[in-house]
Structures are given as C-alpha cells and as structure tokens.
Amino acid sequence: xxxxxxxxxxxxxxxxxxxxxxxxxxxxxxxxxxxxxxxxxxxxxxxxxxxxxxxxxxxxxxxxxxxxxxxxxxxxxxxxxxxxxxxxxxxxxxxxxxxxxxxxxxxxxxxxxxxxxxxxxxxxxxxxxxxxxxxxxxxxxxxxxxxxxxxxxxxxxxxxxxxxxxxxxxxxxxxxxxxxxxxxxxxxxxxxxxxxxxxxxxxxxxxxxxxxxxxxxxxxxxxxxxxxxxxxxxxxxxxxxxxxxxxxxxxxxxxxxxxxxxxxxxxxxxxxxxxxxxxxxxxxxxxxxxxxxxxxxxxxxxxxxxxxxxxxxxxxxxxxxxxxxxxxxxxxxxxxxxxxxxxxxxxxxxxxxxxxxxxxxxxxxxxxxxxxxxxxxxxxxxxxxxxxxxxxxxxxxxxxxxxxxxxxxxxxxxxxxxxxxxxxxxxxxxxxxxxxxxxxxxxxxxxxxxxxxxxxxxxxxx
Amino acid sequence: xxxxxxxxxxxxxxxxxxxxxxxxxxxxxxxxxxxxxxxxxxxxxxxxxxxxxxxxxxxxxxxxxxxxxxxxxxxxxxxxxxxxxxxxxxxxxxxxxxxxxxxxxxxxxxxxxxxxxxxxxxxxxxxxxxxxxxxxxxxxxxxxxxxx
Amino acid sequence: xxxxxxxxxxxxxxxxxxxxxxxxxxxxxxxxxxxxxxxxxxxxxxxxxxxxxxxxxxxxxxxxxxxxxxxxxxxxxxxxxxxxxxxxxxxxxxxxxxxxxxxxxxxxxxxxxxxxxxxxxxxxxxxxxxxxxxxxxxxxxxxxxxxxxxxxxxxxxxxxxxxxxxxxxxxxxxxxxxxxxxxxxxxxxxxxx
Numbered sequence: 110x111x112x113x114x115x116x117x118x119x120x121x122x123x124x125x126x127x128x129x130x131x132x133x134x135x136x137x138x139x140x141x142x143x144x145x146x147x148x149x150x151x152x153x154x155x156x157x158x159x160x161x162x163x164x165x166x167x168x169x170x171x172x173x174x175x176x177x178x179x180x181x182x183x184x185x186x187x188x189x190x191x192x193x194x195x196x197x198x199x200x201x202x203x204x205x206x207x208x209x210x211x212x213x214x215x216x217x218x219x220x221x222x223x224x225x226x227x228x229x230x231x232x233x234x235x236x237x238x239x240x241x242x243x244x245x246x247x248x249x250x251x252x253x254x255x256x257x258x259x260x261x262x263x264x265x266x267x268x269x270x271x272x273x274x275x276x277x278x279x280x281x282x283x284x285x286x287x288x289x290x291x292x293x294x295x296x297x298x299x300x301x302x303x304x305x306x307x308x309x310x311x312x313x314x315x316x317x318x319x320x321x322x323x324x325x326x327x328x329x330x331x332x333x334x335x336x337x338x339x340x341x342x343x344x345x346x347x348x349x350x351x352x353x354x355x356x357x358x359x360x361x362x363x364x365x366x367x368x369x370x371x372x373x374x375x376x377x378x379x380x381x382x383x384x385x386x387x388x389x390x391x392x393x394x395x396x397x398x399x400x401x402x403x404x405x406x407x408x409x410x411x412x413x414x415x416x417x418x419x420x421x422x423x424x425x426x427x428x429x430x431x432x433x434x435x436x437x438x439x440x441x442x443x444x445x446x447x448x449x450x451x452x453x454x455x456x457x458x459x460x461x462x463x464x465x466x467x468x469x470x471x472x473x474x475x476x477x478x479x480x481x482x483x484x485x486x487x488x489x490x491x492x493x494x495x496x497x498x499x500x501x502x503x504x505x506x507x508x509x510x511x512x513x514x515x516x517x518x519x520x521x522x523x524x525x526x527x528x529x530x531x532x533x534x535x536x537x538x539x540x541x542x543x544x545x546x547x548x549x550x551x552x553x554x555x556x557x558x559x560x561x562x563x564x565x566x567x568x569x570x571x
Numbered sequence: 572x573x574x575x576x577x578x579x580x581x582x583x584x585x586x587x588x589x590x591x592x593x594x595x596x597x598x599x600x601x602x603x604x605x606x607x608x609x610x611x612x613x614x615x616x617x618x619x620x621x622x623x624x625x626x627x628x629x630x631x632x633x634x635x636x637x638x639x640x641x642x643x644x645x646x647x648x649x650x651x652x653x654x655x656x657x658x659x660x661x662x663x664x665x666x667x668x669x670x671x672x673x674x675x676x677x678x679x680x681x682x683x684x685x686x687x688x689x690x691x692x693x694x695x696x697x698x699x700x701x702x703x704x705x706x707x708x709x710x711x712x713x714x715x716x717x718x719x
Numbered sequence: 720x721x722x723x724x725x726x727x728x729x730x731x732x733x734x735x736x737x738x739x740x741x742x743x744x745x746x747x748x749x750x751x752x753x754x755x756x757x758x759x760x761x762x763x764x765x766x767x768x769x770x771x772x773x774x775x776x777x778x779x780x781x782x783x784x785x786x787x788x789x790x791x792x793x794x795x796x797x798x799x800x801x802x803x804x805x806x807x808x809x810x811x812x813x814x815x816x817x818x819x820x821x822x823x824x825x826x827x828x829x830x831x832x833x834x835x836x837x838x839x840x841x842x843x844x845x846x847x848x849x850x851x852x853x854x855x856x857x858x859x860x861x862x863x864x865x866x867x868x869x870x871x872x873x874x875x876x877x878x879x880x881x882x883x884x885x886x887x888x889x890x891x892x893x894x895x896x897x898x899x900x901x902x903x904x905x906x907x908x909x910x911x912x
Contacts, residue, residue: 139649142649142683143649145681146678146679146681146682146683146684147678147679147680147681147682147683147684150677150678150684150686151676151677151678151686151687154638154639154686155638155639155647155649155650155683156635156636156637156638156639156647156649157635157638159638159639159647159649160635160638219633219634219635219638220633220634220688223632223633224633228632228633229629232629232632232633234632234633234635235631235632235633235634235635235636235637236632236637237637237638237645237646237647240635240638271578271582293632295616295621295624295625295628296611296613296616297611297628297642297643297704297705297708298607298610298611298708299607299611301643301645302600302603337578340578341576341577341578341581341737342581344578344581344582344584344585344737345581345584345585345737345740347585348581348584348585348588348589348741349744351585351588351589351592351593352588352589352591352592352744355589355592355593355595355596356592356595356596356599358596359599362603363711363713364643364644364710364711364713364714365643365644365645365708365710366607366610366611366612366643366708366709366710367603367606367607367610368602368603368606368607368610368840368841369711369841369847370840370841370847370851371599371603372711373755373847373848373851374599374851376755377748377751377752377755378748380751381744381747381748381751384744438713438715439715441644441713441714442641442643442644442645442646442648442652443648444648446648447648517718517719518714518715518716518718519715523715523716523717523718524718525651525718526650526651526652526718526719527651527683529718530683575735575736575885576735576736576737577735577737577885580735580737580738580885580886580889581737584737584738584740584741587862587865587866588741591858591862594858595855595858598854598858602839602840605839606839606840606841609841
C-alpha cells in the first residue's frame with residue numbers, strides 16, 4: 110500500500126464479501142424452491158428470495174467497484190485520495206441503505222414496503238433488478254455522485270493514467286445510465302425499452318470499462334509488463350466492447366413490441382460481442398506470458414486469468430448461444446437466459462472483483478505483497494471449487510433450458526409451463542447440488558483470509 | 572512486422588468509435604420511437620380503460636409480480652409467462668381474476684404456489700385489464716405458442 | 720516517437736496497426752450484414768427485385784464515381800506528403816472531402832425522395848436492408864470525412880512529413896475501406912438481380 114488513504118477500500122471489500130455470502134445463501138433457497146415448491150412458503154416467497162439474490166449481487170458488485178476505485182485510483186494518480194472521510198461516510202450510508210432495503214424485503218410485504226416508501230409519488234419499484242424503493246434509488250445516486258466527485262478530484266489532482274481515465278469513464282457511465290431507472294411510463298414497451306438502458310448499457314457497456322481498467326491495473330502490478338503496451342490494448346478492447354455492445358442492445362428488442370428490424374441489427378451486432386472478450390483472454394495470457402517478474406501473489410494472477418477465460422465463456426460464448434433472433438425466439442425468457450446470466454456475472458464481474466480483492470487485501474492487511482503460502486493454497490482451492498461448480502450450474506441450467514424450450518415451445522404438442530417444470534426437475538436438483546459446492550468454495554475463500562495469518566509471506570521461490 | 576501501433580491512435584478509435592456507435596444507436600432509437608405507436612397498443616392507454624390499466628401496472632409493480640413471472644419474456648423464470656395469459660385463459664379477464672383470487676394462503680404442499688394477495692375486486696380488474704393490454708402489444712409473434 | 724522510426728520499420732500495412740484492427744472489425748460487421756442481405760434475398764427474390772427498381776441507380780452511380788474519385792485524391796495526398804509537399808497534401812485531402820460531401824448530398828436527395836413516399840425501416844424487408852445498409856454506410860462516410868478533416872488540419876499545421884506520416888496513412892486506409900464497402904454495396908443492393 111503506497112498511500113494511506115487507500116485503506117478506505119478495506120471496509121468496502123469486507124462488506125462486498127459479506128453481501129456475496131448473502132447472495133449465495135438466497136440463491137440456494139431459490140434453487141431449492143424450484144424443486145420443493147413450498148419451501149419457506151409463505152414466509153420467504155420466491156420473489157423475495159430472488160430480489161435479495163439479485164439486489165445483493167448488484168450492491169456487492171458496486172461496493173467492490175467502489176473499493177477497487179478507492180484502492181487503485183490514488184496509486185495510479187500518485188496522490189492521496191481527495192477525501193478519505195467522505196469515502197468512509199459514504200460507505201456507511203451505502204451499507205445502512207442496503208441493509209435497510211434488504212430488511213424491508215424480508216420483514217415487510219413488498220406492497221407494504223412500496224406504501225411506506227411512498228412509491229406512488231414516483232413509481233420506480235417492481236421492475237426486475239430495479240426493485241429498490243425509490244428512496245433507496247435516490248440514495249444510490251447520492252452515494253454514486255459523492256463517490257464520483259471524490260475519485261474525480263483525486264484523478265484531477267494527480268497523474269492521469271489511461272487506467273484511471275477509463276475507470277472514471279466507466280463509473281460516470283454507470284451513474285448516468287442509472288438515471289433511466291427513474292423513468293417508468295405506463296406504456297410497457299417504452300418502460301422496457303429504456304429499462305435496458307440501465308441493465309444492458311451497464312453490464313454490456315460501461316461496466317466492461319470498469320472491468321478492463323481493474324484487470325489492466327492488476328496486470329500492470331503483477332506482471333511488470335510495460336504500461337504502454339497494456340494501456341494500448343485496454344483501449345482497443347474497450348473500443349470493441351462499445352462498438353459491438355451499444356447497438357448490441359438490440360438483442361433485447363426482438364419481442365417486446367419494438368420494430369422488427371431490431372432482429373437484424375441486434376443479431377448482427379451482438380454476434381460480435383464475443384470478440385472483445387476473446388481479445389481480452391488473448392491479451393491477459395499474452396501479458397502473463399511476457400511477465401518480467403513472478404509476483405508472489407499467485408491467487409491474484411489466477412483470478413485475473415480466470416476472469417478473462419470465464420468472461421469469454423459466460424458473456425461471450427453463452428451469450429452468443431441465444432443471441433441470434435431465430436434462436437432467441439425459442440429461448441427468450443427460458444432457463445437458457447438464467448444459465449447465461451449466472452456464468453456471465455460470475456465470470457466477468459464476480460471474478461474481476463475477487464481479483465482486485467485478492468491483489469489488494471494482503472496489502473491492506475499489512476503484508477508486503479502476498480499472503481502466506483497456506484492462505485494462498487486455500488484461496489486457489491476456492492477458485493477451483495467456485496469456478497468449476499459455476500460451470501456445472503451453467504451446464505445444468507442450459508440442459509434445463511434446452512429441454513424447456515423443446516417441450517414448451519417446439520414440439521408437436523407444446524406443454525404448459527408448470528408441466529414442463531416437472532419434467533426438468535432433475536436438472537434443478539443437479540444445479541442445487543452444484544450450488545452447494547459453490548457455497549463450500551465460498552466458505553473456503555473466506556477461510557483463506559484467516560488461515561496462515563501468522564505464517565511468513567509467500568515468496569516467488571515457492 | 573514492426574508497424575507502428577500507438578496509444579494515441581487506439582484512444583482516438585475508442586472515443587471516435589464509441590461516439591459513432593452511440594449516435595447510430597440514438598438514430599435507431601429515434602426511428603423506433605416513431606414506429607412504436609403502431610405496435611405498442613397505446614390506444615388502449617388513452618382509451619376509456621387507460622386509468623384502470625395504469626392502476627393495474629402499478630399493482631403489478633408494487634407486488635413484485637416480475638419476481639416470479641416473465642412478462643414478454645423478461646423477469647423471473649419460476650412461474651408462467653403472463654404476456655399472453657389473457658389469450659391463454661380464453662380471452663377472459665374474469666378467468667385471470669378468478670385464478671388470482673383463489674390462491675390458497677398457505678400454499679400447496681410440496682408445490683410452487685402463487686401467494687394470496689387479498690386483492691379487492693377493483694384491484695383484480697385493474698391487473699386483468701393490464702394483462703389484457705399487454706397481450707395486445709405486437710410482439711412479432713412471440714411467444715411461439717399459447718403456452719408462453 | 721523518433722523521426723526515423725518509419726524508415727526503419729516495414730511499411731506494411733500502411734498506417735497504425737490500431738486502425739487496421741478497427742477496419743477489420745468494421746469489415747466484419749459489413750460482411751455479416753451483406754451475407755444477411757444475400758440470404759434473405761434468396762428467400763424473397765421477387766420482393767427484392769420488385770423494390771430494387773424503385774431505387775435511383777443514376778444517383779448511386781454518381782456516388783460510386785464520387786467515392787472512387789475521392790479515394791484517388793486521398794492517394795495523391797499520401798504521395799504528396801511522401802515528398803514533403805504539405806500544401807498539395809492538404810489540397811488533395813480537401814478535394815477528397817468535397818467528393819465525400821457530394822456523396823452525402825446525392826444520398827440525402829435519395830433519402831428525401833424515399834421519405835416523401837413514406838418509406839421507412841419497417842416498410843418491408845427490402846427497404847429494411849436497403850435503408851440499414853446505406854444509412855450505416857452513410858454514417859461511415861461522415862466519420863471518414865471527419866477523420867480526413869482532422870488529418871488535413873494536422874497536415875496544414877505541419878504535423879506530418881516525409882519521415883512521419885502514419886496518421887495520414889491511417890486516415891487514408893480508413894477512407895479506402897469506406898469506399899470499398901460502397902463498391903460492394905452498390906452492385907449488391909442497386910444492381911444485382
């Protein structure tokens with residue numbers, strides 16, 4: 110850690126991991142509800158569990174993005190953070206808002222929550238991923254603005270590196286596109302059209318800039334490869350991302366009442382979306398192969414390479430699988446979508462955040478470069494457990510989705526939704542087992558923070 | 572093979588390409604906005620039942636229906652698609668109302684069940700009219716069949 | 720950047736590698752679009768043939784000539800800078816830009832004509848492809864002109880020389896791509912039956 114103020118990142122990372130645990134636990138509840146329909150009914154109905162599952166994911170990813178920014182921006186800018194106090198204050202505001210919102214989901218009925226937060230004044234609730242009460246959404250905007258101000262001022266004051274500029278651009282885009290969450294017309298088609306400006310332009314747009322910047326930072330630090338080379342490729346990759354991804358939004362405009370030319374525009378451009386992910390994989394492996402030194406923090410390197418591979422598989426390959434409109438006609442809104450969503454979020458955003466946490470946490474906890482060898486072994490085990498079980502979750506959901514699309518939408522005698530769900534329950538059981546292994550991986554990951562604490566640091570000789 | 576490959580050029584392509592494709596996206600969005608009136612069933616919204624449909628959408632949102640169901644294929648995949656439920660239920664708003672009203676409060680042992688929301692008749696009408704409005708949006712023949 | 724760098728290194732492909740990655744990506748998108756057009760046409764040959772007749776082939780021919788001419792002017796601009804003739808280089812670039820402008824004007828007249836007949840992207844599959852392809856290309860012409868204008872300004876300010884003119888070569892390569900795409904688009908959409 111080169112600058113004192115980088116330490117504000119630590120609570121963000123810890124809270125992020127705690128929310129990650131909550132996300133996975135509620136994921137397991139939902140997974141069980143898929144096969145044991147009355148599990149926890151009516152105390153925690155499926156929609157509540159799902160809300161906690163997805164919202165916890167979004168909040169912890171945002172928390173980790175913020176932590177990552179507070180960690181890497183001062184180091185890149187070569188100056189202390191503009192206001193560490195503001196960063197700490199915003200951490201608590203964000204955490205309390207998130208905790209209150211989740212408590213509201215779990216303790217109140219959703220309609221009661223809507224009523225006491227006065228949703229009717231500015232109805233924004235009840236849309237997928239944007240379930241937060243309007244007041245929470247306003248809170249998110251305030252936190253995001255304070256955060257952007259803090260990071261922006263730091264960058265202005267210090268050295269302006271490409272990594273910092275790309276990160277800032279991504280974070281600004283994140284804040285700007287979130288504003289569409291406040292637009293909720295009665296006209297459902299318009300509602301959906303601009304809802305995607307938050308969801309798609311986040312995860313297949315500006316978030317990828319953040320991903321690229323964090324990955325580039327970790328690679329610069331761990332491989333010692335010339336910054337010029339890495340920054341150049343960062344630009345090329347994110348250029349390709351936005352060139353394909355912006356018009357690629359069209360792959361959501363096939364069947365929601367929008368004109369039919371989107372089937373062409375969306376198919377053609379989103380079919381190109383795997384290209385930047387592929388470039389990222391090639392780039393990451395190239396940089397690591399050309400490394401000038403062996404960094405003692407092996408798990409960080411493993412997570413970085415894992416991000417590149419899994420993002421390509423999850424976002425690239427599994428996205429391509431159902432992005433062409435003739436295919437999507439049968440798979441839209443099926444378990445195929447769920448399969449893609451799981452691996453893409455894990456591969457791209459969960460893994461990049463664990464990468465930066467893995468790199469930064471030892472330093473934030475007073476180590477020189479890395480954890481003890483024992484801790485590293487635990488962390489690498491957790492990598493394989495989580496990653497492989499996520500591959501299986503994705504494969505089982507894909508199997509479920511293919512069968513679902515066939516039985517419900519393609520066969521001679523299409524069967525009703527609930528009947529089909531019975532037929533594919535075996536896949537759901539297998540998915541749940543893979544989910545339990547994922548949880549074990551997560552426990553091992555958390556344990557890696559505590560084992561071998563008194564052992565000496567690992568060195569490159571190991 | 573050592574042709575120049577400069578950071579400045581990569582940066583210019585990033586900014587230029589992004590601006591270019593965002594403008595293209597805006598142009599397509601502009602055209603879409605012009606086409607939507609012919610597809611999105613907005614006539615229903617400005618008609619006599621407009622306020623009822625608006626109320627239905629609000630109830631839909633404030634009970635997080637999207638947390639289990641899909642609507643035009645978007646949402647959760649735990650419960651049936653509702654974009655075409657009006658047609659699936661024989662073009663009957665009463666059938667929709669009857670189904671929602673009859674859900675057992677304690678669920679169905681071992682099976683998935685929709686919660687009992689204790690809606691008033693007015694609220695049930697609003698939801699049903701909202702779903703009817705949705706079923707009349709031109710979705711390019713999606714879903715492939717009545718099962719959604 | 721050292722002055723003699725461009726002398727030391729191979730000059731193929733001309734211009735910056737980054738622009739070639741971009742050009743490759745753009746050509747891929749156009750190729751997929753063209754392939755989609757071709758396959759869809761196979762399924763609706765009658766429809767495509769019928770509505771193809773409503774297009775203005777003379778205008779498109781003028782535009783083809785305009786783009787070819789402009790590409791020639793760009794070639795002259797590159798040659799000029801290679802002998803350190805900055806003034807000529809700028810003049811040729813301006814000439815190329817004005818040819819691009821001619822293209823935009825002619826194409827706009829075509830669009831106005833279609834628009835007055837109430838034709839849009841949703842009219843039918845042929846018009847969807849025709850308008851999508853030509854408008855996508857139209858935007859590339861604008862983009863190419865912006866790039867040419869930028870390098871013309873830089874050339875006028877004396878940023879380029881016999882030794883260092885990667886920027887001009889990069890811009891020229893991009894412009895040739897825009898021209899090349901039209902040379903495929905014109906026969907494919909306007910002429911082939």
